[in-house]
Amino acid sequence: xxxxSKAKEAIxxxxxxxxxxxxxxxxxPAPTNFRGRPIFxxxxxxxxxxxxxxxxxxxxxxxxxxxxxxxxxxxxxRCTYCGRCADVCPEKAITxxxxxxxxxDQIGDLQQHLELFMSTCQRCGRCFKExxxxxxxxxxxxxxxxxxxxxxxLRSEAYLGNEPVVxxxxxxxx
Amino acid sequence: MFKSLCEKMFGxxxxxxxxxxxxxxxxxxxxxxVLTPYYDVERFGIKLVGSPxxxxxxxxxxxxxxxxxxxxxxxxxxxxxxxxxFAIGSCACGGGIWHDTYAVLGPVEMxxxxxxxxxxxxxxxxxxxxxxxxxxxxxxxxxxPVRFEQLKLPIPRYHPADLRGTDEMVVxxxxxxx
Numbered sequence: 353x354x355x356x357s358k359a360k361e362a363i364x365x366x367x368x369x370x371x372x373x374x375x376x377x378x379x380x381p382a383p384t385n386f387r388g389r390p391i392f393x394x395x396x397x398x399x400x401x402x403x404x405x406x407x408x409x410x411x412x413x414x415x416x417x418x419x420x421x422x423x424x425x426x427x428x429x430r431c432t433y434c435g436r437c438a439d440v441c442p443e444k445a446i447t448x449x450x451x452x453x454x455x456x457d458q459i460g461d462l463q464q465h466l467e468l469f470m471s472t473c474q475r476c477g478r479c480f481k482e483x484x485x486x487x488x489x490x491x492x493x494x495x496x497x498x499x500x501x502x503x504x505x506l507r508s509e510a511y512l513g514n515e516p517v518v519x520x521x522x523x524x525x526x
Numbered sequence: 527m528f529k530s531l532c533e534k535m536f537g538x539x540x541x542x543x544x545x546x547x548x549x550x551x552x553x554x555x556x557x558x559x560v561l562t563p564y565y566d567v568e569r570f571g572i573k574l575v576g577s578p579x580x581x582x583x584x585x586x587x588x589x590x591x592x593x594x595x596x597x598x599x600x601x602x603x604x605x606x607x608x609x610x611x612f613a614i615g616s617c618a619c620g621g622g623i624w625h626d627t628y629a630v631l632g633p634v635e636m637x638x639x640x641x642x643x644x645x646x647x648x649x650x651x652x653x654x655x656x657x658x659x660x661x662x663x664x665x666x667x668x669x670x671p672v673r674f675e676q677l678k679l680p681i682p683r684y685h686p687a688d689l690r691g692t693d694e695m696v697v698x699x700x701x702x703x704x
Contacts, residue, residue, distance in 0.1 A: 372566040376659040380652050394674040409616070409623045417689075420677070429633070430620030432647035454669050455644045455657030459619060459635075461669045462645060469677040 387433045387448040392426060392464050396445035399424065399468045403437035403446060412437060422470050428454075428462030538662055539571025542612075543581030543605070547598045547634065549588025549622075552648040553615040557585055559651045567655060570662060578604040586638070589617040589624070590631040602638045610661065613640045614654060616647040623647075 373380060382388060399422045404412040411427040438446040454462060546554055560567045561574055575581050578601045590598060602611070613619045613634050621632045634640060644657035659665045 372563060372569070375565060375652050375655050376664055382650070386650075389669075392672075394676060409620075409625065411620070423689075427620065429643070429645065430616045430622055430625055431645065432616050432623050434647075451668075452646065452650050452653045453656045454646070455642060455649075455653060455660050456667050456669050457642050457660070459640075459643050461667070461671055462643075464672040465674065466672075467675045467677075 382450045382452055386450055386452070387435045388451040389428070389433070389449050389454055389462075390426070390431070390435075390437060390446050391449045391451075392424065392466055393445040393447070394466045394468065396443045397424065397466060397468055398443055398445075399470055400442065402440045402442065406436045406440045408432065408434060408436065416470075417467075420470055422468045424464075424466040424468060426464040428464065429459050431462075539573070540583045540610070540658075540662075541573050541575045541581050542583045542585050543575055543578045543601070544585045545578075545587070545598060545601055547586060547588045547594040548591040548629075549615060549617050553587035553618075556648045556651055556654060557587070557614065560654050565651045565655055567658065570658060572658065578602070579606070581605055582608065583610045583612060584638075585612050585614055586618045586634045586640070587614050588634075589621050590634050590637045592629050592631055595631055595637045598634065599637050610641045611638050612642045612644060612657065612661070614644045614646075614657075615649060616645055619643045619645045 399414070401414040401424075404414045404424070409430045409432055411430050413425040413427070414422065415425075416422050433448065435448050438444075438448050456462065544554070544557055559565060561572075572583075578584065582605075584602060584605060586598070588594075602609075611634070616622050618634045618640075621630060624630050625632060631637070642657055642661050644654055646653050649657075656665065660667050
């Protein structure tokens, strides 16, 4: 009797086949809505520090090291992957990636360190980022120290015209 | 001969002890999930044991709390000498979301030396298996610190080499001289 039940059990097990994942050998992608490691895009980041203010774990640090450079430092060690930084980012510079294979033996491997170039207000001397792309282009034309991005804007009809450049912003001209 | 055979057979089989020092039980569930036949981690020789005296590896979940730090330290000292510590989850890696409350001392590396970090809140079972495979030397780790500089100033006004401090707080040394 017991032998028969064992044989039945063996047949059931043989029918089921192999259920174990071959994970480290075979890839196993995360589901679509999975929030993995946040990736900071330095070309889109404007240094507004909204992510640092909204991070519940308080691990995105923002500090100005000199007049032109603001440092965004993401530690990554106590991140709960809540995605609030990606939600609050006005420029969508933070994306929650699908990357979960972040195990490491050095905790410093998780950090991301961005040094952002900021313009200087001629009046107050603090750093800011030019808010609109138009102003960024205007300022880039006059920067003598940045040879790569230097370009001269000869004529910009969008700036001189009366119609607003962006629909929801009315630029008042004198 | 028996000893060398034992070393060959059992050299990479880790017996793990599972210590929760005040986490929310999320990481515990993921660790137990890893031990199920679906993610069968016993094929790497990993076995859950009930006492730190039998264990080679301690899986730490939860931050080091004021109340449990002593017990965690004693459990670590009870383990026999070649021992590894895995910090699983954001709490164990960095103190977690309540890292600055009165009851939390911080990450478990304030109490014990940690060898491997598996971040996540909670980490996926695959992430835990990945960490174990990294520890066993089956796979190489994938993460590396990202450092980006948008602009090199032609006149040196800021040297990244002068950034001092731990990874918790970074201070620029010559900030006053600028």
